[in-house]
Amino acid sequence: NATGSDGESDAAATAAKSIYMVSDGTGWTAEHSVNAALGQFEHCLVDRGCPVHTHMFSGIDDVERLMEIVKQAAKEGAMVAYTLADPSMAESARQACKLWGIPSTDILGPITEAIASHLGVSPSGLPRGAPGRSFPLSDDYFRRIEAIEFTIKQDDGALPQNLNKADIILAGVSRTGKTPLSIYLAQKGYKVANVPIVMGVELPKMLFQVDPEKVFGLTISPVVLQTIRRARAKSLGFTEEVRSNYSEMDYVREELEFARRVFAQNPVWPVIEVTGKAIEETSAVILRLYQDRKHRCSMPRISKRY
Amino acid sequence: NATGSDGESDAAATAAKSIYMVSDGTGWTAEHSVNAALGQFEHCLVDRGCPVHTHMFSGIDDVERLMEIVKQAAKEGAMVAYTLADPSMAESARQACKLWGIPSTDILGPITEAIASHLGVSPSGLPRGAPGRSFPLSDDYFRRIEAIEFTIKQDDGALPQNLNKADIILAGVSRTGKTPLSIYLAQKGYKVANVPIVMGVELPKMLFQVDPEKVFGLTISPVVLQTIRRARAKSLGFTEEVRSNYSEMDYVREELEFARRVFAQNPVWPVIEVTGKAIEETSAVILRLYQDRKHRCSMPRISKRY
Ligand SMILES: Nc1ncnc2c1ncn2[C@@H]1O[C@H](COP(=O)(O)O)[C@@H](O)[C@H]1O
Ligand SMILES: Nc1ncnc2c1ncn2[C@@H]1O[C@H](COP(=O)(O)O)[C@@H](O)[C@H]1O
Numbered sequence: 001n002a003t004g005s006d007g008e009s010d011a012a013a014t015a016a017k018s019i020y021m022v023s024d025g026t027g028w029t030a031e032h033s034v035n036a037a038l039g040q041f042e043h044c045l046v047d048r049g050c051p052v053h054t055h056m057f058s059g060i061d062d063v064e065r066l067m068e069i070v071k072q073a074a075k076e077g078a079m080v081a082y083t084l085a086d087p088s089m090a091e092s093a094r095q096a097c098k099l100w101g102i103p104s105t106d107i108l109g110p111i112t113e114a115i116a117s118h119l120g121v122s123p124s125g126l127p128r129g130a131p132g133r134s135f136p137l138s139d140d141y142f143r144r145i146e147a148i149e150f151t152i153k154q155d156d157g158a159l160p161q162n163l164n165k166a167d168i169i170l171a172g173v174s175r176t177g178k179t180p181l182s183i184y185l186a187q188k189g190y191k192v193a194n195v196p197i198v199m200g201v202e203l204p205k206m207l208f209q210v211d212p213e214k215v216f217g218l219t220i221s222p223v224v225l226q227t228i229r230r231a232r233a234k235s236l237g238f239t240e241e242v243r244s245n246y247s248e249m250d251y252v253r254e255e256l257e258f259a260r261r262v263f264a265q266n267p268v269w270p271v272i273e274v275t276g277k278a279i280e281e282t283s284a285v286i287l288r289l290y291q292d293r294k295h296r297c298s299m300p301r302i303s304k305r306y
Numbered sequence: 307n308a309t310g311s312d313g314e315s316d317a318a319a320t321a322a323k324s325i326y327m328v329s330d331g332t333g334w335t336a337e338h339s340v341n342a343a344l345g346q347f348e349h350c351l352v353d354r355g356c357p358v359h360t361h362m363f364s365g366i367d368d369v370e371r372l373m374e375i376v377k378q379a380a381k382e383g384a385m386v387a388y389t390l391a392d393p394s395m396a397e398s399a400r401q402a403c404k405l406w407g408i409p410s411t412d413i414l415g416p417i418t419e420a421i422a423s424h425l426g427v428s429p430s431g432l433p434r435g436a437p438g439r440s441f442p443l444s445d446d447y448f449r450r451i452e453a454i455e456f457t458i459k460q461d462d463g464a465l466p467q468n469l470n471k472a473d474i475i476l477a478g479v480s481r482t483g484k485t486p487l488s489i490y491l492a493q494k495g496y497k498v499a500n501v502p503i504v505m506g507v508e509l510p511k512m513l514f515q516v517d518p519e520k521v522f523g524l525t526i527s528p529v530v531l532q533t534i535r536r537a538r539a540k541s542l543g544f545t546e547e548v549r550s551n552y553s554e555m556d557y558v559r560e561e562l563e564f565a566r567r568v569f570a571q572n573p574v575w576p577v578i579e580v581t582g583k584a585i586e587e588t589s590a591v592i593l594r595l596y597q598d599r600k601h602r603c604s605m606p607r608i609s610k611r612y
């Protein structure tokens with residue numbers, strides 16, 4: 001696109017800059033960090049003429065494969081971002097990139113060193129998959145799995161008799177993101193139930209009997225909701241008739257107004273605006289309020305013990 | 307514990323070192339990075355006399371709250387790890403920490419700068435929640451939500467007639483992690499179905515009619531499986547009788563042997579050992595194989611376009 005070469009996709013492929021991510025573990029930390037950093041370049045990514053391709057290499061725990069990847073990066077003109085626990089592997093990555101003239105970044109090195117001097121303890125230098133290490137079956141591990149299984153069973157208003165067992169209950173009209181939000185929060189160890197608000201359908205009594213401090217209402221702009229519902233109706237292959245009842249503007253507005261009245265009758269429920277927010281952003285807002293109500297400390301925070 | 311002070315929990319609280327995490331966004335990047343870095347100190351965390359408490363402050367986009375947090379960190383003797391997109395906020399954090407004599411680390415600064423010079427483009431400096439920015443309803447967004455909804459519906463062998471619509475199918479005996487693995491992969495945009503292998507129960511015919519390249523078998527050490535099943539049976543309040551049939555060693559071994567025979571009859575299915583692996587580690591192994599089979603390139607990688 002930006003370059004004037006032959007064939008649109010060829011041109012894009014030529015113009016695209018590559019980022020190689022190398023980890024001796026899963027690669028998810030590198031992916032998460034690079035993804036967040038790329039948020040700072042949204043003004044120039046794919047649609048704006050400066051596409052980026054990322055390539056993640058995980059489980060790289062020997063120097064031979066590491067060198068092969070660095071060579072390949074040099075050929076492609078890529079930069080390299082790595083997370084390598086073994087200091088000699090990290091040093092090899094640094095030096096090889098320097099030798100080949102490739103920009104490189106050690107993503108976790110600085111924070112690991114800072115923690116080491118804060119604790120007065122040296123890092124183990126062992127990758128997570130190293131022989132002899134094993135994943136502990138901790139209480140936290142079982143709690144998370146239980147949260148996921150609970151949350152799946154409670155999706156879409158199922159088993160309202162269990163609402164009292166949830167840590168967090170999400171209520172909102174169809175397509176406000178209740179399901180993906182519930183799952184995101186479940187992964188963090190919270191038992192979540194979600195309850196759809198549908199015009200003309202009575203809400204489960206249990207919703208008004210549980211501790212109202214754990215209920216969160218979701219709201220969204222009618223225009224955005226219509227866009228999402230249209231996409232949904234199309235992908236589900238709804239008939240024209242059902243589709244219009246579900247995604248037409250009058251109906252969308254009326255249903256949101258119905259939800260607004262439910263929320264107004266339950267003023268303890270915080271109402272969260274999801275318009276323009278990614279699932280992880282709305283989740284952060286919900287957890288901030290949740291922790292805040294639970295601990296009521298001066299500055300909202302989420303704390304953990306290691 | 308390690309210190310000789312009064313009251314066990316007081317002693318632990320005194321001995322615990324704090325890490326403050328500050329983000330203008332959700333805080334998940336800082337949490338993920340600090341969590342991975344703490345993996346390097348497992349030999350000394352809570353059970354080994356050097357507990358760490360982390361405290362995450364998200365949505366911090368004004369300098370007043372930032373300064374309040376730094377002051378609080380100074381009081382607690384904490385270190386500070388931050389992700390702040392606005393360069394003047396990042397600089398304020400750095401300087402304030404220096405002034406108060408607190409160790410601090412900018413988690414995304416270095417990778418963001420490296421990407422900037424690689425692309426030849428300046429970072430926007432705008433936090434993800436900044437006014438005027440909004441989350442794009444991209445194809446990728448809808449694809450992920452669809453994957454999550456599909457995966458929930460297919461949990462635990464439900465709707466076998468849909469197995470052909472899955473990207474990935476996981477098969478294994480009870481408590482090999484099929485559900486949390488499915489959900490983890492769904493969050494990454496894959497439609498996952500999981501099928502329990504239960505001794506004496508016929509597997510759905512559809513499992514043998516779909517492309518065998520998308521089926522993955524899960525296996526686990528009998529001793530670890532027994533531990534997990536005992537915890538499960540307890541938490542579900544199984545009766546002594548059901549419990550023994552489910553978690554007693556002979557039964558566990560026989561059922562794993564039954565699964566092994568199913569896998570042997572389907573040699574195209576890779577069999578993944580989950581013993582001692584965290585969900586995200588097994589997910590990384592599965593996706594590596596999945597991408598590898600799909601692209602058959604020289605070095606297994608997972609690629610994305612931005
Ligand atoms: N629990 C852990 N123990 C030791 N190292 C870890 C742990 N979790 C992550 N790491 C290391 O942190 C880096 C990022 O991990 P990953 O996100 O799996 O790629 C790699 O160098 C891993 O070896
Ligand atoms: N899509 C995005 N656009 C701009 N900045 C982002 C984006 N995603 C993450 N960031 C920034 O990356 C850092 C980490 O984000 P978070 O993981 O939400 O705390 C913060 O400074 C965010 O403002």
Ligand SMILES: [Mg+2]
Nearest residue numbers: 156178179180
């Ligand atoms: Mg839903």
Ligand SMILES: [Mg+2]
Nearest residue numbers: 462484485486
């Ligand atoms: Mg299951």
